[in-house]
Amino acid sequence: MDKALYVAMTGARASLQAQGTVSHNLANADTPGFKQALANTEAFRIQGPGYPSRVDALHVDAGFNRRVGAQLVTGNALDLSLQPGNWLAVQVPEGGEAYTRGGALALTPNGQLVTAEGNAVLDDNGNPMAIPPHQAIEIGSDGTISIIPQGEGPQTMAMIGRLRVVQAPDAQLERRLDGLMRNTDPQQPFAQATGKALDSGQLEGSNVDAAGALVQMIQLQRQFEMQVKVIKHGDENARSANSLLRLNG
Structure with a gap:
């Protein structure tokens, strides 16, 4: 009986944690470049003195869904859709390098290129990208940025830098609480993407299947209710x- 109660209790906890992951996915169903978070459980035998009858049901982070999201044409030169396997390098507040596929970029009043979350976009030298005053801007498929300086004609268009777009193996990426990916092996830095790295004027949408996530949430809720019933009946027994x-005593 003790074993059944323990399994049901840890299973109910894992169901609640998985439901939190599904809720997070639903909240980001419209976030450009968002990759669906995956959740799973695994059995872990509790170590210690006594008979090893207790098995913990652990909620584990199973990574993210690699599927490319739907493409949305915007016509905005600062909207980028990255090729599969490519990631845009950004600077995080603590000064390190992180990666995102959210290509909705913007310029701050002082000309710094940032993501929708406000993280500075890096150039191919690892420095924050700054754009001089201009009247037109163009981002090439290889990540190069060219501008027509303010007050100049089209013939003066010149390249001012190149975005740091890296080719990153999915197995070497880990999502942190800020939603950005990190390199799990800093000793093996990611290489700059070659050839066609991105498309300008369009965005990659979230790859979250909202209908599927809602069904999953209902399943997890029913699973949680069943586990709570097992605990209740076990207590009654x-x-x-x-x-x-x-009475027998």
Whole structure:
């Protein structure tokens, strides 16, 4: 009985944690470049003195869904859709390098290129990208940025830098709480993407299947309710067993 209660209790906890992951996915169903978070459980035998009858149901981070999201044409030169396997490098507040596929970029009043979350976009030298005053801007498929300086004609268009777009193996990426990916092996830095790295004027949408996530949330809720019922019935059976023992005693 003790084992059944323990399994049901840890299973209910894992179901709640998985439901939190599904809720997070639903909240980002319209976030450009968002990759669906995956959740799973695994059995872990509790170590310690006594008979090893307790098995914990652990909620584990199973990574993210690699599928490319739908493409949305915007016509905005600062909207980028990255090729599969490519990631845009950004600077995080603590000064390190992180990666995103959210290509909705913007310019701050002082000309710094940032993501929708406000993280500075890096150039191919690893420095924050700054754009001089201009009247037109163009981002090439290889990540090069060219501008027509303010007050100049089209013939003066010149390249001012190149975005740091890297080719990153999915197995070497880990999502942190800020939603950005990190390199799990800093000793093996990611290489700059070659050839066609991105498309300008369009965005990659979230790859979250909202209908599927809602169905999954209902399944997890029912699973949680069943586990709670097991705990309740187990407690009732234990009380009945104790009553019988007292009567026989």
